[in-house]
């Protein structure tokens with residue numbers, strides 16, 4: 001049996017970090033593709049030279065030719081602009097839509113059987129565009145956001161209670177960042193519902209910090225956005241697919257009636273295995289949570305509507 005092939009479309013901060021994590025975990029051979037000449041080749045060579053130290057047996061290659069992704073089992077898409085201070089994710093719509101359309105054509109031609117994991121912002125619109133342009137079934141086009149938003153929420157809850165992050169279970173639904181809905185009824189620490197451990201006031205503050213967590217990092221870095229945690233989240237999804245782990249992870253998935261939503265990408269828990277997005281898991285929600293999911297589906301739909309105008313312009 002040959003090794004898996006992982007194509008990283010965009011070899012910037014997140015792409016490079018994914019390559020490193022994928023190599024350390026020996027998930028498969030990695031191709032870093034980017035439009036910047038020399039950069040993906042340089043990163044691939046640097047990572048290759050860390051192989052003898054970390055003892056991994058995978059090959060890493062950099063390329064400026066999209067056909068080098070041929071036969072990839074999974075394509076992880078980070079190509080596009082990242083936010084700088086003062087920018088919202090939606091400010092990236094125009095430029096990133098053109099980039100996603102271009103790379104979708106390449107994926108369709110050269111990696112027609114792959115699972116595509118999209119990270120490029122604004123996420124809900126870009127993953128919709130990827131599905132539309134590749135024509136791939138909904139099982140094979142998924143967006144990364146919920147794994148990261150949930151991890152941020154878990155980190156802040158663990159900090160608040162001074163406990164191991166491994167004892168915290170949390171679920172975040174909805175759009176990425178500002179539009180997310182933490183599902184309090186599914187959040188537990190050591191099996192105890194979080195509402196019994198933290199006051200409503202502190203939970204509100206933690207929720208607000210989670211919503212703005214991406215912006216907090218952009219403000220500190222000043223030249224780009226978070227990349228270690230987004231890369232780790234994408235690798236977790238790819239690993240579940242490549243190893244058929246069937247993990248249930250919150251991801252941007254295409255809904256056809258689940259959560260009373262139709263023909264829209266929204267952050268919900270899904271099972272990821274060898275079949276890609278094998279199922280959408282419907283967790284019981286309180287009435288307030290149901291209402292919140294409904295409200296946040298509408299800005300996502302508006303953003304997708306704006307896509308057509310941008311692409312026509």
Ligand code: A3D
Nearest residue numbers: 010012013014034035078079080081082119120121123230
């Ligand atoms: P960055 O380090 O700038 O890397 C992006 C790379 O894309 C650059 O190396 C570009 O050269 C490359 N690129 C541009 N056009 C093309 C093209 N046509 N084909 C191939 N490569 C191209 O950014 P980053 O890695 O920090 O972030 C990448 C994207 O992820 C941005 O849109 C971010 O906003 C987004 N992001 C999403 C999350 C989520 O949780 C969804 C989190 C953090 C960042």
